[in-house]
Amino acid sequence: TTAATLERFTVNFTITNLPYTSELEKPDSARFRATRRVMNMMLDRLLKDSSIGPAFRGCETTDFRYG
Numbered sequence: 001t002t003a004a005t006l007e008r009f010t011v012n013f014t015i016t017n018l019p020y021t022s023e024l025e026k027p028d029s030a031r032f033r034a035t036r037r038v039m040n041m042m043l044d045r046l047l048k049d050s051s052i053g054p055a056f057r058g059c060e061t062t063d064f065r066y067g
Helices: 028-047
Strands: none
Touching: none
């Protein structure tokens, strides 16, 4: 039996009801950390309950930007 290969992919999307502030540019800011924690929790829950759930291993929010 061979081990499954872990594949990483990037998903970009727009959150229309998240007011952008310059604090979201700073990974060490409290605002960035709190927003990242909420996003990771919500995305984890959504993806675990989807058709990819059995293969899903987690997500990581790496960046917020205006636009």
